[in-house]
Amino acid sequence: MWTLRAAVRRGLPLVRAACSFRGGFAPGPRDRRVRALSTFSGQSPNKGRSLTGSGGGATAGRGRKEEDEEEDEAGEEEEDEELLLERKPLLPQGAQRVFLLHPDVKWGAKKQTLTRAELQVAEAKALVHTLMNWSVEETMIVSTKTPDKKLVFGKGNFELLTEKIRGSPQITSVFLNVERMNPLTKKELETAWGVEVFDRFTIVLHIFRCNAMTKEAKLQIALAEIPLLRSNLRNEVAQLDQQGGGSRSMMGSGETFMQIQQRVLKEKEIKIKKALEKLKKRRHLLRNQRKKRELPVISVMGYTNCGKTTLIKALTGDAAIQPRDQLFATLDITAHSGSLPSRMTVVYVDTIGFLSQLPYDLIESFSATLEDVAYSDVIIHVRDISHPESDLQKASVLSVLKNLNLPNQLLGSIIEVHNKVDLVERYEPTEPNAITISALLGHGLEKLKAEIESAVLKATGKKLLTLKIKLEGAQLSWLYKEATVQEVDVIPENGTANVKVIISNSAYGKYRKLFPI
Numbered sequence: 001m002w003t004l005r006a007a008v009r010r011g012l013p014l015v016r017a018a019c020s021f022r023g024g025f026a027p028g029p030r031d032r033r034v035r036a037l038s039t040f041s042g043q044s045p046n047k048g049r050s051l052t053g054s055g056g057g058a059t060a061g062r063g064r065k066e067e068d069e070e071e072d073e074a075g076e077e078e079e080d081e082e083l084l085l086e087r088k089p090l091l092p093q094g095a096q097r098v099f100l101l102h103p104d105v106k107w108g109a110k111k112q113t114l115t116r117a118e119l120q121v122a123e124a125k126a127l128v129h130t131l132m133n134w135s136v137e138e139t140m141i142v143s144t145k146t147p148d149k150k151l152v153f154g155k156g157n158f159e160l161l162t163e164k165i166r167g168s169p170q171i172t173s174v175f176l177n178v179e180r181m182n183p184l185t186k187k188e189l190e191t192a193w194g195v196e197v198f199d200r201f202t203i204v205l206h207i208f209r210c211n212a213m214t215k216e217a218k219l220q221i222a223l224a225e226i227p228l229l230r231s232n233l234r235n236e237v238a239q240l241d242q243q244g245g246g247s248r249s250m251m252g253s254g255e256t257f258m259q260i261q262q263r264v265l266k267e268k269e270i271k272i273k274k275a276l277e278k279l280k281k282r283r284h285l286l287r288n289q290r291k292k293r294e295l296p297v298i299s300v301m302g303y304t305n306c307g308k309t310t311l312i313k314a315l316t317g318d319a320a321i322q323p324r325d326q327l328f329a330t331l332d333i334t335a336h337s338g339s340l341p342s343r344m345t346v347v348y349v350d351t352i353g354f355l356s357q358l359p360y361d362l363i364e365s366f367s368a369t370l371e372d373v374a375y376s377d378v379i380i381h382v383r384d385i386s387h388p389e390s391d392l393q394k395a396s397v398l399s400v401l402k403n404l405n406l407p408n409q410l411l412g413s414i415i416e417v418h419n420k421v422d423l424v425e426r427y428e429p430t431e432p433n434a435i436t437i438s439a440l441l442g443h444g445l446e447k448l449k450a451e452i453e454s455a456v457l458k459a460t461g462k463k464l465l466t467l468k469i470k471l472e473g474a475q476l477s478w479l480y481k482e483a484t485v486q487e488v489d490v491i492p493e494n495g496t497a498n499v500k501v502i503i504s505n506s507a508y509g510k511y512r513k514l515f516p517i
């Protein structure tokens, strides 16, 4: 039986994807992000294996052979994972002048309810601008009653479009703003228009591929690509069949080309899922370690480009964080520590941004990482209130949050933050509890931190107390160890102090037992 590695050795067409990407890559963010996560695990960033208890320093007394075998195994695993991540480029390299074509479905089941054509077009434009050397040459919204037909548009509109595209030599490709285009449609349209045609899935997938930093995000994307590879395969085989080849058995093996390729894909899918499962276990371990240390976790969520990463940078002062003016700049869930006005240490979790029309397979593949949000104590929903469609963006974020099956208490704890107020003159929020800030300029952060603190205290059941202690004895050092000491007000006359602490219910119970009044 062929393994994936064997398939590659035999020259199946897998090549590393090239990322042509606006702004390029800042070298090293991956290391920094991993470091950010490992801050709470007490592990070195490159020693992930030791988290599962299978690695680390427990090598003393073991035979050389055993170590060698383990090393070989790790090397093979890594090689396998490398192969899982190899793929064909999705988009052509070099500059593209795109004709952005939006089919507007006027009625019927396919009619979008949440978002308007203009919003979708604006998002599609932003996606194109995220790609290096890509520009939108022209935009057109064309209505259609038959979005599922092979040619997408009715006969009259199709002819007009063909004339337009054929007569515009400056157009190098068409971005058909549909979630997914069937390969036959792609072929028909490309033949008719004489240029390459892309759908949103392909463009978003390309951006995701370029932005994924951690192995988990990369594997999630590779998994999301499998259905695309399957449908391309069906198309390829149909073409081969026309030439009289695809369904015939290969060199006496009894298997057809289609069957072999399907098996290779299935093997790939199983391996990716296994690798993801391993990483998930590691993530759970990190989560448990954070829990043990009782660090409150705050998930920062919101539409793509609303300023989540900028806000975390402002709240934590972490200079290594790099916000970028791009859609889907953050694809890896990363954790960063910060402190609140009471000096309580909290963990901010940066998350993937939402897009109203995010292709389903991609949401599906990222839902595993979003699972972690359910374990946070508080959610911050960041909104870019300078965006013309800010209200629609809010609605689409809330609808995704609802589908994540989060606990009611957590949903009730959402702090709505209106960001980028510096871009709107005299901004007044309509929502009474919203907090207005400029993450970029650092405005409104103190109020936000105070709000986060009270939400964290409420969610975690921690108390803010002033305890009277004797300076002689172990009380103060115990409190320093088990609670967050905010202030110590010494009264020298009687050798006591008033100590302001944030303390969990369980720690307070222990304190009372150890030091009865």
Ligand SMILES: Nc1nc2c(ncn2[C@@H]2O[C@H](COP(=O)(O)OP(=O)(O)OP(=O)(O)O)[C@@H](O)[C@H]2O)c(=O)[nH]1
Residues within 6 Å of the ligand: 302, 303, 304, 305, 306, 307, 308, 309, 310, 311, 322, 323, 324, 325, 326, 327, 328, 329, 330, 331, 352, 353, 354, 419, 420, 421, 422, 423, 437, 438, 439, 440, 441
């Ligand atoms: N003017 C202004 N720009 C801001 C503010 N906050 C963020 N930005 C800019 O908005 C862009 C996106 O910021 P990010 O922090 O990367 O946004 P994000 O929500 O993390 O984006 P994704 O990770 O792509 O979902 C960057 O160019 C930021 O500089 C703000 O308060 N005012």
Ligand SMILES: [Mg+2]
Residues within 6 Å of the ligand: 308, 309, 310, 323, 329, 330, 350
């Ligand atoms: Mg971000």
